[in-house]
Each structure stands twice: as C-alpha cells, then as structure tokens.
Amino acid sequence: MEGAHLTEGTIEFRIGHETHKTWYKAFGDLKSSRRPNAIPVIFYDQIGCGGSSHLRYKPVEFWTPTLFMDELDNMLNHFGIWDNFDLYGHSWGGILGAQFVATRQPKGLRRLVIANSPASLPLWEKSCNELLDGMPEGVQQILRKHEEAGTMDDKEYKDAMGLYMAKHVIRVPLSDGMLKTLAAMAEDPTVTHATLGKKQFKIEGSLKTYSVISGLHKIAVPTLLLNGRYDEASDACVMPFFERIPKVRWYRFAESSHMPHWEERDLFMKIVGEFLRVHD
Numbered sequence: 001m002e003g004a005h006l007t008e009g010t011i012e013f014r015i016g017h018e019t020h021k022t023w024y025k026a027f028g029d030l031k032s033s034r035r036p037n038a039i040p041v042i043f044y045d046q047i048g049c050g051g052s053s054h055l056r057y058k059p060v061e062f063w064t065p066t067l068f069m070d071e072l073d074n075m076l077n078h079f080g081i082w083d084n085f086d087l088y089g090h091s092w093g094g095i096l097g098a099q100f101v102a103t104r105q106p107k108g109l110r111r112l113v114i115a116n117s118p119a120s121l122p123l124w125e126k127s128c129n130e131l132l133d134g135m136p137e138g139v140q141q142i143l144r145k146h147e148e149a150g151t152m153d154d155k156e157y158k159d160a161m162g163l164y165m166a167k168h169v170i171r172v173p174l175s176d177g178m179l180k181t182l183a184a185m186a187e188d189p190t191v192t193h194a195t196l197g198k199k200q201f202k203i204e205g206s207l208k209t210y211s212v213i214s215g216l217h218k219i220a221v222p223t224l225l226l227n228g229r230y231d232e233a234s235d236a237c238v239m240p241f242f243e244r245i246p247k248v249r250w251y252r253f254a255e256s257s258h259m260p261h262w263e264e265r266d267l268f269m270k271i272v273g274e275f276l277r278v279h280d
Contacts, residue, residue: 005029011078013047013071022071023051030079039086039276042079047071048191050184060194060206069100076106083108086276090115091233091258095212098241102215111276112219115226116233116258119240120211121196125203127234131168132201139163147199161200168232170259178262216244223248224275228256228263249275 005028010021028040045052046068055062076082085108089097094117101112118124132140139160146157170178185192197204223245227233229252242250251271256263 010051011075013053013074015047015067015070020047020053020055022047022053022075024075026079030081039273042075044075046191049188050181054188054190056188056190058190058194063191063194063206065096065099065207065210068096069104072096072100073104076108081108082106085109086111086113088113088115088272089117090261091117093117095119095121095210098216098219099212101221102212102218105218105220109221111278112221112223113226113272113275114223114238114241116228116231116260117241118233118237119213119216120237121203121207122209122211123237123240124232125201125208127237128168128201128232130234131232132164135164135167143201147201150198152198164200168230168257170262171230171255171257172263175262213240213244216241217246219245221247222275222278224272225250226253226260226268226271228253228258228260230257232258 006025008023008025010023013020013022022044024042024044026040026042028038030040030042047053048055048058048063073082076085085106087097087101087106087109089095089112094114097112098114098117098119100106101109118127132143135143142156142160143164146152146154146160151157174182189198193205195205195207197208223241225238225241225245225248227235227238227250231237235252238250242248253260253264253267260268
C-alpha cells in the first residue's frame with residue numbers, strides 16, 4: 001500500500017488482572033466510512049508472538065481460541081471499527097476467524113476471507129501426512145525417524161523439512177520478511193508448542209482435536225475461501241467450509257502451496273481486492 005498513511009504501535013490487552021500488549025501496524029484511513037482504492041488494513045501480532053507480549057511462563061491451558069478471540073474483539077473496539085469491517089485470516093488465523101464469526105456473530109462484519117486454513121486440525125494432520133507420503137522415500141524416512149525419536153533439532157531433520165516446505169509451504173524464494181518471521185517463530189515457539197506440539201506430522205498439543213465444522217452454518221456473511229494446489233490446507237481440509245457456509249466462493253491457486261500471497265501475489269491481490277470491493 002505505497003503512499004498510504006501508516007501507524008504502528010501497541011494497545012493494551014487485559015487478561016484477568018494482567019495487562020499485556022498487542023502489536024499492530026495499520027495502513028490507510030481507518031476512520032473513513034468510504035472504502036477507497038487502497039482498502040485500509042490492520043495487521044497485528046497475536047499475543048505470544050512477534051511484537052506483542054511474550055508469555056513463556058504461561059501454562060498450556062492458557063493458550064485457547066477464546067483468548068485469541070478476546071484479543072480480536074479488543075482490537076476492533078480499540079480502533080472503533082467493530083461496526084464496519086472485513087476479516088481476513090490466514091492458516092491458523094482462518095480457522096480462528098471462522099470460529100469468531102460463527103460464535104460471536106459480529107454485527108459490523110461485512111465479509112470474511114478464510115485463506116489456506118483447515119476446518120479442523122485432524123483434517124490438517126491427515127493432509128500433512130498424505131503430502132509426506134508423496135515426498136521422496138529418503139525424505140519421508142528422515143522426517144518420520146526424527147519425529148518418532150523427538151530429535152527435530154537435528155540438522156538432518158531440518159534439511160529434510162526444508163525440502164517439504166519448499167513444496168508444500170512456500171514455493172518461491174523466501175523474502176527477508178518471511179525469514180524474519182520464521183526466525184521469530186523459532187526463537188519463541190511457546191504458543192505453537194502448547195497448541196500444536198513440536199512435530200509437523202503429528203499434532204500433540206492442546207488443540208489436537210480442534211474443529212470449527214459444527215458451527216460453520218452460522219456464518220452468514222459472504223465468505224471467500226482460498227487454498228493452493230500444493231497446500232497443506234488441501235481441498236479435503238477446506239471442503240467443510242465450502243459445503244457448510246451458506247454464502248461462500250472458493251478460489252484455488254494453481255501455482256501455490258500455503259502462501260499464495262507470496263507465490264502468486266498479483267493474482268492473490270486481485271482476487272481478494274475484487275471480493276472486498278463488491279457492493280461498495
């Protein structure tokens with residue numbers, strides 16, 4: 001969004017008797033009720049990652065979908081946009097966004113974008129293992145061996161994971177921003193380890209049975225569903241969204257895996273932009 005007004009900072013997020021910080025970066029005029037060619041956007045880091053408060057000392061049971069939905073509510077209220085907004089969620093953000101809309105029924109939501117997200121984590125685990133089965137035999141053996149042994153810090157495992165990621169996570173060279181994101185995730189994996197566990201192909205964290213499928217029929221707003229041809233969020237992972245959300249459109253990126261916003265950026269921006277501008 002070249003030339004757009006930029007603001008960056010943190011807002012307070014109260015959890016019980018504690019006050020923490022949620023980091024955000026906002027582009028464009030959030031106060032205007034008219035949507036210009038450059039749609040205003042707020043990016044934010046969920047608590048526990050990036051520029052937001054890191055809480056390594058919190059127990060596993062602290063990290064729940066309710067916590068992150070409360071944080072989203074707090075963001076909407078802080079910026080005063082709860083009565084007129086669109087919601088975009090990628091990967092974990094998409095399944096959380098679907099639950100947020102289905103359970104909290106935000107009155108001001110116009111449109112929802114669910115990008116590269118599974119409708120349940122059991123579906124995600126199944127998809128990842130099916131993709132692993134399609135990798136060269138040697139890569140499969142290395143990844144399975146180290147996950148069974150719990151030696152995911154081994155260089156052999158990391159190298160093999162690099163081959164898997166290059167096929168099913170991001171199929172273009174990593175940008176500086178993406179490299180920084182991966183480094184930050186590795187530096188503090190508290191939330192990932194608590195909710196998903198330490199393994200790529202077996203979910204052992206607190207959300208191992210997490211699913212939003214039963215409530216998808218309650219999503220009443222127009223919804224755009226996205227995934228990639230080589231995506232970990234396979235067609236089977238996203239199918240429940242398509243089958244159960246009443247007003248849904250599905251677009252599958254032919255040359256992408258899990259990150260079409262990098263892999264087919266121009267087309268991605270066109271598809272999402274056109275969806276958000278309909279009826280403006």
